[in-house]
Amino acid sequence: MQTAPIPHPLREMIERETADFKGAQLAAAAEALSTAYRAGLPAALSSPVARAAYLVTRVPATYAALTRAAAELPFEPETWLDLGAGPGTAGWVAPCDVTFVEKNKDWFGTTPGRWIEADLRRLPHLEPHEAVSISYALNELAPAERTRLIVEAWRLAGNALILVEPGTVEGFAHIRAARTQLIELGAHLHAPCPHQLECPMTDPDWCHFAVRIERTRLHKIAKGGDLSYEDEKYSYLIALKEPSTPPSGRILRHPKIHSGLIELTLCTRDEGIKNARITKKTKDQWRVARKSDWGGPWDAAAE
Ligand SMILES: C[S@@+](CC[C@H](N)C(=O)[O-])C[C@H]1O[C@@H](n2cnc3c(N)ncnc32)[C@H](O)[C@@H]1O
Numbered sequence: 001m002q003t004a005p006i007p008h009p010l011r012e013m014i015e016r017e018t019a020d021f022k023g024a025q026l027a028a029a030a031e032a033l034s035t036a037y038r039a040g041l042p043a044a045l046s047s048p049v050a051r052a053a054y055l056v057t058r059v060p061a062t063y064a065a066l067t068r069a070a071a072e073l074p075f076e077p078e079t080w081l082d083l084g085a086g087p088g089t090a091g092w093v094a095p096c097d098v099t100f101v102e103k104n105k106d107w108f109g110t111t112p113g114r115w116i117e118a119d120l121r122r123l124p125h126l127e128p129h130e131a132v133s134i135s136y137a138l139n140e141l142a143p144a145e146r147t148r149l150i151v152e153a154w155r156l157a158g159n160a161l162i163l164v165e166p167g168t169v170e171g172f173a174h175i176r177a178a179r180t181q182l183i184e185l186g187a188h189l190h191a192p193c194p195h196q197l198e199c200p201m202t203d204p205d206w207c208h209f210a211v212r213i214e215r216t217r218l219h220k221i222a223k224g225g226d227l228s229y230e231d232e233k234y235s236y237l238i239a240l241k242e243p244s245t246p247p248s249g250r251i252l253r254h255p256k257i258h259s260g261l262i263e264l265t266l267c268t269r270d271e272g273i274k275n276a277r278i279t280k281k282t283k284d285q286w287r288v289a290r291k292s293d294w295g296g297p298w299d300a301a302a303e
Helices: 008-018 023-038 048-057 059-070 143-156 169-184 217-223 283-290
Strands: 080-083 098-102 114-117 129-135 157-166 188-191 209-214 229-240 249-251 256-258 261-268 272-279
Touching: 008 048, 008 059, 008 217, 023 048, 023 217, 048 059, 048 217, 059 129, 059 157, 059 209, 059 229, 080 143, 129 143, 143 157, 143 169, 157 169, 169 188, 169 229, 261 283, 272 283
Parallel strands: 080 098, 080 129, 098 114, 129 157
Antiparallel strands: 157 229, 188 229, 209 229, 249 261, 256 261, 261 272
16 A cells, blocks of 8 residues: 655644644543544544644544545646535645635634635535535534535535545445435546446445555654554545546455466446456556556456
């Protein structure tokens, strides 16, 4: 798995914003965040130390997941709206200025951009933006509120709606429900799905991907461990207004590499979820498969 670099200015922002807290304070607040995260509960980010712990321990991961998802966009947005912005993580991902919508004013200004105080359950009038993102925020809403927000976000998306959620059973359930809804709204799915048919994923499995993040010294202190990296699991969806040409397959697991054989679990347009066995006999496929990775596209033409 490739490690996602965290840009230097983002690291500097995190260090600057958290400089007032001792390692032990950050560690205690980070533990409370992790407990809430594991229980699928919204992170309580009302206190300064909780927000500092979020910046140190969660933002590198949410930044990396959103970066991976946004890398699939087939165009470079010139306007971007981020709903449920938190500290403005999307501002470090977008190639343009971002309008942030957030209910917690304490986050305002953490990242440069235009900040709007609003409740995602009752959005004020907002102008459409080429790209709209909702990252790690759907899980903080009730089911009917999520459904309404997807309708609103889709209406506001000039071209792309990007959704990112934790790569948990619950996070994927939110993405899958939004997927069904967006297809009904006429969206063209672009990633990770290679088709608009019913999602072939069945219980107890769930569609998720992972990105590795290097832990900074501060991050290690807050997590109370020496491990120099962590893997963030995420589920995501990119839906477009314009017709899209997604790859014919998506790699759903780490490729299993044996001597002379690579096994890939693929979600495919034509055959649903299937296992592909690539051998050295098919040179072109072998070359592509050797460089393939979990989450990457798979082109049937190479099969
Ligand atoms: C876990 S944070 C995610 C922040 C950021 N999008 C990221 O990926 O790092 C969820 C954010 O959604 C915001 N949020 C949750 N419910 C909201 C609502 N009803 N209206 C506005 N913001 C909301 C929270 O205040 C919080 O900042």
